[in-house]
Amino acid sequence: MKEQVCKYMAQNARIFCVTLSDAVERSAEMNGLSGDQKALLGKLEAFACCIAALQKVEKASVTARISLPLVGVFAATADRSGIVRGVWEGACDGKEASLEVTLQLFLRGTYTGVVTGTDFDDLTSGYFSRSLQIASACKIFSAEEGFVCIAAEKLPGEDCDLEDLCRRAGETLPFDAVPEDFTFLESSELKFGCTCSRGALLRLVSAMSPEERAELAENGKIVTHCNSCGKKYTFEV
Numbered sequence: 001m002k003e004q005v006c007k008y009m010a011q012n013a014r015i016f017c018v019t020l021s022d023a024v025e026r027s028a029e030m031n032g033l034s035g036d037q038k039a040l041l042g043k044l045e046a047f048a049c050c051i052a053a054l055q056k057v058e059k060a061s062v063t064a065r066i067s068l069p070l071v072g073v074f075a076a077t078a079d080r081s082g083i084v085r086g087v088w089e090g091a092c093d094g095k096e097a098s099l100e101v102t103l104q105l106f107l108r109g110t111y112t113g114v115v116t117g118t119d120f121d122d123l124t125s126g127y128f129s130r131s132l133q134i135a136s137a138c139k140i141f142s143a144e145e146g147f148v149c150i151a152a153e154k155l156p157g158e159d160c161d162l163e164d165l166c167r168r169a170g171e172t173l174p175f176d177a178v179p180e181d182f183t184f185l186e187s188s189e190l191k192f193g194c195t196c197s198r199g200a201l202l203r204l205v206s207a208m209s210p211e212e213r214a215e216l217a218e219n220g221k222i223v224t225h226c227n228s229c230g231k232k233y234t235f236e237v
């Protein structure tokens with residue numbers, strides 16, 4: 001499955017189709033995830049890429065954090081430039097499932113929206129129907145070792161059946177087919193990546209007091225992980 005976001009026009013709506021595969025493999029590997037955890041993180045990364053693609057601000061960045069009782073807390077970050085990464089943050093302490101989406105819109109500021117619900121599908125479709133300013137619908141699933149997020153966004157004017165557009169888009173677009181009434185607009189590549197660096201983490205470790213460093217160290221080493229991609233860094237103390 002290609003790693004990309006494709007945009008189409010159909011009836012009176014814009015359709016987005018995000019497909020991911022290797023990017024999710026990289027995240028799963030760095031975080032040491034099980035198959036079930038990978039399946040969830042993959043869908044969340046596809047969702048974050050889709051929300052990023054919907055933004056008009058060039059430098060937009062989206063972080064989607066989902067908390068599922070008994071399953072865990074996952075976070076995926078996608079930049080409008082096409083870079084995506086995800087982490088498993090650990091067990092979920094709360095009793096309620098929730099999805100928090102933070103949009104960083106560069107000079108326009110940062111916006112956070114939270115929805116509560118029952119499970120992954122309920123939370124993500126709830127976000128689309130309640131938190132976006134325009135009528136929209138989404139469909140997120142895994143297929144052929146990859147992850148897909150389809151979104152339909154209604155344009156001003158005539159009504160159209162967004163659920164039906166999403167369903168037909170999901171059955172065709174990820175598999176290199178295009179419904180007759182869809183017009184291709186553009187596509188852009190997606191890939192795994194993170195802005196973390198050894199230098200930035202070293203500055204954090206250097207800024208700690210010797211006592212703090214001693215507390216974190218084990219056998220003369222501090223082992224830490226990037227909060228965005230899960231990459232492991234080791235520093236000698």
Ligand SMILES: [Zn+2]
Binds near residue numbers: 194227230
């Ligand atoms: Zn990182």
